[in-house]
Amino acid sequence: KIKYELGMNELVYRPALNWSEFMLPKVMSGMLKVSVFTSLRKHVAKYFKDQRLRQLMEFPVLFLGATPQNTPALYSLMNYADMSLGTWYPMGGMGRIIDAMVKLAREEGVDLRTDSPVERILVEDGRAVGVRVNGEDLRADVVVAAADYHHAENLLAPEHRTYSDNYWKGRVMAPSSLLFYLGFDRELPRMEHHNLFFDEPLDQHAREIYDDPKWPTRPLLYTSCGT
Known part of the structure; x- marks a missing residue:
């Protein structure tokens, strides 16, 4: 604590x-x-x-x-x-958080654009002034980059970045996960909400991820039964 x-x-x-x-x-x-x-x-x-x-x-x-x-x-x-x-979920699933944010934003007149990846954060005189999306430059009073640090820096022109490419090449990045979403037409009475399966060595699992990056040959598993 x-x-x-x-x-x-x-x-x-x-x-x-x-x-x-x-x-x-x-x-x-x-x-x-x-x-x-x-x-x-x-x-x-x-x-x-x-x-x-x-x-x-x-x-x-x-x-x-x-x-x-x-x-x-x-x-x-x-x-x-x-x-x-504890680990908490909103009623109706994690997507309900996004639904609520979208609803509130639209009520406040926000212009939401989906399927529109940012290509560049525009900088003038050392200050972010907008973003380039689908070839269009959109000006803004404030630019908020909610992506991870490495990705956000790559959206800046090289002269505006804090760290060089060589710096990032030397970092150990936290991995994502390989996820499977499975649906069953029956209850699984022996499964808890959170289930960790440790029938394989943890050290081998970690070594294959970080020391010699690849998919673990004998991975540990986590299963969540959300409903």
């Missing part, structure tokens, strides 16, 4: 443009309490002896783009969020 409150209240929403953002007394004192210089693997091993429980505690960090042995113990806050706060 301490890690979660420190992470969410003091770290997550800072822009991380300068180290001085984190040199505040509250942040510094909190960092001393959360094993930030210990790996998640060592942290988990300190509290759990059963290998199945250790894998359960380590599994979430694979989605951060790192292995448990290379991830700071601070990220055990993900387990607190999962187990203490």
